[in-house]
Structures are given as structure tokens and as C-alpha cells.
Amino acid sequence: MLNLSVEGFLEQEIGLDIKSVGHTLISQAVFRRMQACHLNENAYLRLLQNSDEEQELLIDAVVIPETSFFRNHKAFEFLAEVVSERAKKGLIQPLKILCMPCSTGEEAYSLAMTLFTAGLSSDEFQIDAIDICEPVLAHARTACYSASSFRTKVAKDAQQDYFSRSYMENGQVRFHVLPSVQAQVNFRQGNLLSSTILAHDEQYPFIFCRNLLIYFTAHARKHAIKKLENSLQQDGLLFVGHAERSLITQGGFEPVPRSGVFACRRASCTSKRAAKPGMPLPASPVKMASMPAQVRSTGISRQAKPIAAPSQQKKMTHCGNAKQTDLQLEQAQVYADQGELGKALHLCLDFLASQPTSITGHFLCGVIYQAQDIHDLAEKSFQRVLYLNPEHQEALQHLIFLAEQHHAYNVAAQYRKRLQRLRQKQS
Ligand SMILES: C[S@@+](CC[C@H](N)C(=O)[O-])C[C@H]1O[C@@H](n2cnc3c(N)ncnc32)[C@H](O)[C@@H]1O
Incomplete structure (x- = not known):
């Protein structure tokens, strides 16, 4: 009761x-x-x-405050490209970004670091960072983090430029976000679903709302997407989490076809974009060599490639060397991002046939099966990921989600315990 x-x-x-x-x-x-x-x-x-x-x-x-610096770093890399492109066209500034939910602050500070690295000065941008939970905001305002907040190479690279260090008595290092970065972020408390939040007329060119919609009921999600849409400029970009892309495209947004970025824009924007060159999506990706070190990709996809024509695709699919199979997986991700799940799965399975121990491949396969509601195969793929890397937290999160969906609460509880142990080990 x-x-x-x-x-x-x-x-x-x-x-x-x-x-x-x-x-x-x-x-x-x-x-x-x-x-x-x-x-x-x-x-x-x-x-x-x-x-x-x-x-x-x-x-x-x-609430689940799970976050880290430069989480899903390709989103930050893409943001830097878009902002650089706009700057070249003289379209910048002052730029305001909404980061909601911001949790303990890592994402909001990563945004500020990205914009500094992209060449913006302190008076050219501000980040509005909002979360429902006061204790996580209190942590965010301290701007002090342990090593567990830096989980990727991109995040660790940023330590050099944007953090100072101090040491605890037990020799543990604490990383402090530099005051110049802190000054760019305004933290405040708010519930995305409340009528008082985002009620003003302000519209943002970029909104980061990542890893929140997955926790919402369908009804709450619909309401939240409407609010986000109202707060996004007509040609603005909304960044969501990797499992949220399909949720948002059902809600009147369309995906930006860039691998691993999970950005969307209003569906109504497409035709206008074609006629209007100054819109946020860069016409061609900025060359990696000119990208700031902090936001350079280290994953399978350095730059999104245009979708290959069918004949090229076939060639790519049957090529044996590693570089081409990497491209294949990248292409599978692009298809998945665009909602072309059949094509994505086909490429992904082809890729796995030649690279059967690829963790990224099995993970993507799991995500695709999950999006297709083929839960038993999704589960098998995520279990395969765990077999190859027993510390893969995202695979565990998906397995928990799948088990809960099937009311297998005991199984979910076991996965959750395992996830908790991993997190404790990290912190
Ligand atoms: C998993 S974290 C995501 C943090 C960050 N966006 C990321 O992707 O790394 C989810 C956050 O959503 C916040 N949250 C939950 N419900 C919310 C709501 N209705 N409005 C605003 N924030 C909410 C939680 O407090 C938590 O900090």
C-alpha cells in the first residue's frame, strides 16, 4: 500500500x-x-x-545522478564543430546553452570547456544548468571531483587545461574545475515537468537533455518533449542520450545524421535548412586536425561519413581489412541513428561476422534489437558484451532495463547489484 x-x-x-x-x-x-x-x-x-x-x-x-565529464564525447565534438561553423559565418553570440538535467555538474562544465576550446571567450556564452535534486546541485557548485568522474581519454585529456588538483590525506587526488570555467555555468533547481520551469520566452540554440527521458512515463515524456521544443530556437539542436533518440523522433524531432551524437532538430526545419545556409548543422564536418584536443574523438567514428550508395556499401560490407570493417560499424551506427534499423542490423551483423569479439559491435547490435523490440536477442547481445568486458556498465544498464520490462525483478536486482559493485569500485 x-x-x-x-x-x-x-x-x-x-x-x-x-x-x-x-x-x-x-x-x-x-x-x-x-x-x-x-x-x-x-x-x-x-x-x-x-x-x-x-x-x-x-x-x-x-533519482539516478549517474554522469561524468564528456560523457558520450561525440556530442561535444559535434557541438564544437557547429559553433566553429557559426563563428566563421559571424553568427555567434551571445550563446546560451540549456543543460537539463545537469546532475552533479560534469556535463555543464564539459560544455563550457568545449566552448572555450572551440575559441569562444567568456563573454560569448553562458550555460544554464538545471536539475531537480538539490544535493547533486550542491556537489556541482563545489566543482570538485574524484577520478571516477573522468571515464574516458577525452575527459582525462581535459584535466590538463581546465582543472587544478589537490590531494587528500590518503593520497587521493581531487580535481577542481578552474574558476574561469565555473563562472560560465549558472546552476539552479527545477523540475522539467513543473509549470514554472522554462516558462519564460527564452529560447536556446542548443539544449542538452540527456538521460532523463528514459526514466519518464510516456505521458511525462510527451509533456517534457513539448516543453523542450518550446524552449528550443527554430533552428536549434536538442541533444539527448543514446537510448533516447527513438523516443524523441517519435515526438516531432528528426535525427541529425551524425554517428554517436544523438542530436535532433525540429522535423519542420529540414526544408527550411536546405534554403538557409547559416543553420547550426555544419555543411561538412570540420577536419579533425583542426579540432581542439579536448574534443577530438577516440572512438570508432572519427567523422561521420555520408551514407554510401548501395553499390559502395556492398563493397564495404565484403572488405576484409580492419579499417573498412570499422567504417562498416560506423555506417551501421549512422543507420541506427536515422532509425533505419533493418539496414543498421544487417551491417552490424556483417561486421560481427568478421570481428566476432568486437564489444562495440555487440553493444550496437543489442541497442538495435532493443529498439526493434526483439528483447531476447538484445539480451543475448548485451550478455555477450559483458562476457567480453565484465565491467561494461552501459550493457548492465540495458540488461536491467530489459529484465524490468519483463518483470524479471530478481534478475534485474542481480544485475543492479553488480552495477553497484562496479560503481563502488570506481569511486
Ligand atoms: C542520469 S542523470 C543525467 C545527467 C546528465 N544529463 C548526463 O547525461 O550525464 C539524471 C538526472 O535527472 C535528474 N532529474 C530526474 N527527474 C527530473 C525532473 N523531472 N526534472 C529535472 N531533473 C530531473 C536527476 O536528479 C538526475 O540528476
């Missing part, structure tokens, strides 16, 4: 789809709050109904 009421409250208040995080997480959070308040179930429910403060504390206990 208590859980049902609490879940109803969370669904209504923050749009939380309980399946996305699991009933166990909610039960544990409620149990912790009851213990902290020294209350039994009924008394806690009464408190929750009457206290705004307790409502906030419970919300803080259930």
Missing part, C-alpha cells in the same frame, strides 16, 4: 516510470527515509502527504 502510494506520487510529481529504475530501488529509498524519520509506514505516508520538504527528500533518494 505504502509503495503503491509512493510510486503514484513519484510518477505524478517527477514523471518517474517505476519500471525504469525498478520497484526495489523505490522500496529501499522509502525504507531509508522511514528509518531517517523514525516512522512506521502509515505515519510516513501521512508525513509525505503533508510535507513539501519530505517530498523533496524522497525525490532526492530515488
Whole structure:
């Protein structure tokens, strides 16, 4: 009874789809709050109904603040290209970016670092960073991070230019975002679903709303997408998380065909873009050599390639050497981003036939199967990823999601424990 009421409250208040995080997480959070308040179930429910403060504390206990510097770095690389392109055309500034949800701040600071590296000066941009959870914002404002916030080479490269260091008594290093970067970011609290947030007329050229929509119910998601659309300039770009691309394209956006970027724009923009050269999507990608070191790609895809004509594709598919198979996987990702799942899967499976131990290949395959609702094969692909790399957190997250969808809560709980152990090990 208590859980049902609490879940109803969370669904209504923050749009939380309980399946996305699991009933166990909610039960544990409620149990912790009851213990902290020294209350039994009924008394806690009464408190929750009457206290705004307790409502906030419970919300803080259930949100997933998972984030890191330059997470999915290709999005930042792409942003730098677009901004450089605009600057060349004299279209810059002052530039404002919305980063919501910003969690503990890594994403918002990464945006500021990207824009500095792209050549903008401090008075040419600002980042509005918003999250529902006050404790994660408090962390963000300290601008102080441990090594676990730097998970990729791109993130570690940024340490040199944008952080100072201090050492704890036990020799652990702490990284402090430089004050010049901190000054570019305004943190504030807000619920994307509340009527007071983003209610002003301001429209942003770029919005980063990554890894939030996956936690929403269909109803909340629809509402959130509408709000984001209202806050995005006509020719603006909305960046979402890798699992969210298909959610947003069902909501009136169309994907930008760049591998691994997961940016979208209003569907209505396409025809206007063709006639208007100064729009955000660069006509041709900026050469990697001219890209700032901090935002250079290290993944399989250095630059998005135009989709090959069918005859070229065939050639590529049957080529044996590693470079061409990499291109093949990259092309599969491009198709997947565009929603061409059949083509994407075909290329991906072809790629795996010649590179059967490719973690990236199996992961992409899993994502494609998942998007096609072929859950058993998606599960097999993610399990294969884990077999090849037992510390692959994203594969675990997908497996949790799939297990919860099939009400296999015990299986999900086991995966979740494993994920928690990995995170603890990292921090
Ligand atoms: C997984 S983090 C994503 C952080 C970052 N965007 C990223 O991709 O690395 C999700 C964040 O969403 C926030 N959140 C959850 N519900 C929200 C809502 N309704 N409005 C605003 N933020 C919300 C949580 O507090 C949490 O910090």
C-alpha cells in the first residue's frame, strides 16, 4: 500500500516510470527515509502527504545522478564543430546553452570547456544548468571531483587545461574545475515537468537533455518533449542520450545524421535548412586536425561519413581489412541513428561476422534489437558484451532495463547489484 502510494506520487510529481529504475530501488529509498524519520509506514505516508520538504527528500533518494565529464564525447565534438561553423559565418553570440538535467555538474562544465576550446571567450556564452535534486546541485557548485568522474581519454585529456588538483590525506587526488570555467555555468533547481520551469520566452540554440527521458512515463515524456521544443530556437539542436533518440523522433524531432551524437532538430526545419545556409548543422564536418584536443574523438567514428550508395556499401560490407570493417560499424551506427534499423542490423551483423569479439559491435547490435523490440536477442547481445568486458556498465544498464520490462525483478536486482559493485569500485 505504502509503495503503491509512493510510486503514484513519484510518477505524478517527477514523471518517474517505476519500471525504469525498478520497484526495489523505490522500496529501499522509502525504507531509508522511514528509518531517517523514525516512522512506521502509515505515519510516513501521512508525513509525505503533508510535507513539501519530505517530498523533496524522497525525490532526492530515488533519482539516478549517474554522469561524468564528456560523457558520450561525440556530442561535444559535434557541438564544437557547429559553433566553429557559426563563428566563421559571424553568427555567434551571445550563446546560451540549456543543460537539463545537469546532475552533479560534469556535463555543464564539459560544455563550457568545449566552448572555450572551440575559441569562444567568456563573454560569448553562458550555460544554464538545471536539475531537480538539490544535493547533486550542491556537489556541482563545489566543482570538485574524484577520478571516477573522468571515464574516458577525452575527459582525462581535459584535466590538463581546465582543472587544478589537490590531494587528500590518503593520497587521493581531487580535481577542481578552474574558476574561469565555473563562472560560465549558472546552476539552479527545477523540475522539467513543473509549470514554472522554462516558462519564460527564452529560447536556446542548443539544449542538452540527456538521460532523463528514459526514466519518464510516456505521458511525462510527451509533456517534457513539448516543453523542450518550446524552449528550443527554430533552428536549434536538442541533444539527448543514446537510448533516447527513438523516443524523441517519435515526438516531432528528426535525427541529425551524425554517428554517436544523438542530436535532433525540429522535423519542420529540414526544408527550411536546405534554403538557409547559416543553420547550426555544419555543411561538412570540420577536419579533425583542426579540432581542439579536448574534443577530438577516440572512438570508432572519427567523422561521420555520408551514407554510401548501395553499390559502395556492398563493397564495404565484403572488405576484409580492419579499417573498412570499422567504417562498416560506423555506417551501421549512422543507420541506427536515422532509425533505419533493418539496414543498421544487417551491417552490424556483417561486421560481427568478421570481428566476432568486437564489444562495440555487440553493444550496437543489442541497442538495435532493443529498439526493434526483439528483447531476447538484445539480451543475448548485451550478455555477450559483458562476457567480453565484465565491467561494461552501459550493457548492465540495458540488461536491467530489459529484465524490468519483463518483470524479471530478481534478475534485474542481480544485475543492479553488480552495477553497484562496479560503481563502488570506481569511486
Ligand atoms: C542520469 S542523470 C543525467 C545527467 C546528465 N544529463 C548526463 O547525461 O550525464 C539524471 C538526472 O535527472 C535528474 N532529474 C530526474 N527527474 C527530473 C525532473 N523531472 N526534472 C529535472 N531533473 C530531473 C536527476 O536528479 C538526475 O540528476
